[in-house]
Amino acid sequence: MRHYLYRAKFLLILYILTAMLLNLGSMAYMKHLDDFKAFPQLTSEYAVGTITSGESNIKSRKLLMEATSKGKGDYLLAVQFAGIQGFAIYYTKSSCFSLSLKEGRLFRSDDFQQGKNTVLVNESTRRRCITKDGITYWNDGGSLFQVIGVYSDVDLYGDQSPDCFLNFCAKQLDDAIFNSFLYDAGQRTIPNLKVAKSFAENQSEWNSFRYAQIQSQAAEEFRISGTSFTPMFMMLLLTAVLIVLNSVSAIQGWLMARKAEIAVRKMVGASNYSSCCWIGKNLVSLIMLAFGGGALLSKLILEIGLSLPTKESVQLMFGIQIQGDTFFYGFLGMLLLCSCTAAITLWHFQKSEIARILACVQ
Numbered sequence: 437m438r439h440y441l442y443r444a445k446f447l448l449i450l451y452i453l454t455a456m457l458l459n460l461g462s463m464a465y466m467k468h469l470d471d472f473k474a475f476p477q478l479t480s481e482y483a484v485g486t487i488t489s490g491e492s493n494i495k496s497r498k499l500l501m502e503a504t505s506k507g508k509g510d511y512l513l514a515v516q517f518a519g520i521q522g523f524a525i526y527y528t529k530s531s532c533f534s535l536s537l538k539e540g541r542l543f544r545s546d547d548f549q550q551g552k553n554t555v556l557v558n559e560s561t562r563r564r565c566i567t568k569d570g571i572t573y574w575n576d577g578g579s580l581f582q583v584i585g586v587y588s589d590v591d592l593y594g595d596q597s598p599d600c601f602l603n604f605c606a607k608q609l610d611d612a613i614f615n616s617f618l619y620d621a622g623q624r625t626i627p628n629l630k631v632a633k634s635f636a637e638n639q640s641e642w643n644s645f646r647y648a649q650i651q652s653q654a655a656e657e658f659r660i661s662g663t664s665f666t667p668m669f670m671m672l673l674l675t676a677v678l679i680v681l682n683s684v685s686a687i688q689g690w691l692m693a694r695k696a697e698i699a700v701r702k703m704v705g706a707s708n709y710s711s712c713c714w715i716g717k718n719l720v721s722l723i724m725l726a727f728g729g730g731a732l733l734s735k736l737i738l739e740i741g742l743s744l745p746t747k748e749s750v751q752l753m754f755g756i757q758i759q760g761d762t763f764f765y766g767f768l769g770m771l772l773l774c775s776c777t778a779a780i781t782l783w784h785f786q787k788s789e790i791a792r793i794l795a796c797v798q
Contacts, residue, residue, distance in 0.1 A: 455730020507628025540585030
């Protein structure tokens with residue numbers, strides 16, 4: 437290990453700092469994507485639409501379900517009724533709505549098919565529910581919904597979760613009024629909605645059917661605004677790039693310390709190509725080792741930030757915990773940045789120092 441880290445300590449420190457910044461940047465990016473979503477179970481492909489129908493609300497719901505069912509694959513449909521801090525949802529498969537419950541169960545197909553007045557609530561809402569004959573009910577202005585599941589008050593990023601998720605097909609919602617809807621079929625979202633719109637245009641009951649992908653300019657009004665994500669993210673990324681660029685001199689120093697080893701390898705028959713591969717392999721090992729240290733450091737910084745009086749700002753920017761995707765994007769970014777810088781340095785060094793060394797031993 438001592439030989440492996442010889443003259444590499446400064447390079448390792450720079451790579452650890454790079455890994456830390458890229459991990460924090462990845463956390464901010466993932467949190468920013470989550471801010472586009474009405475609730476975390478939606479993918480980044482979901483769309484927001486509006487409908488206007490000349491029929492009653494119950495008929496409008498049936499028309500909406502009929503139109504969206506014309507697409508391919510499984511999907512999730514949701515609407516937000518006035519006066520409710522939550523959503524009424526319908527999905528074709530439970531994997532479309534991967535909500536982790538503290539107790540109870542998710543909606544089943546029979547809930548939708550039979551129009552059961554069922555609801556999922558968070559822990560805070562659960563405390564405000566009433567119990568009759570051993571059954572827990574959520575009271576919505578006199579309308580009772582049976583509580584079948586309870587979930588956490590906060591999501592994976594520490595944001596407040598919706599108060600409830602109602603059965604979209606519940607009979608108690610027959611008189612409720614809605615205009616907008618959320619639709620999510622993953623990568624099939626927009627193609628499916630194009631099919632739904634074509635279907636709606638051929639129905640006399642529809643007055644209008646419009647939609648906009650949430651990441652498009654047309655859906656800008658649906659996005660959460662007022663955060664400083666862009667300048668903060670760019671600052672983290674720029675700092676990481678600057679550190680990587682400054683690692684060029686550290687890589688050169690590390691290579692200079694291995695001139696003798698390169699010469700010995702050449703004397704025993706190693707080619708220029710094999711020497712460069714050996715050096716590249718060591719550099720990749722250093723990058724992977726540094727990333728592990730940087731990941732631990734970024735987690736420590738997050739924990740410290742969440743313990744300070746400014747924890748709300750830290751939570752808004754990064755969330756409350758590191759997700760698996762964060763490590764993947766952070767490592768990918770570090771591998772690309774550091775590998776490009778190292779490859780350029782190696783190429784230059786191979787053309788100068790290594791070439792002279794090899795010439796001396798021939």
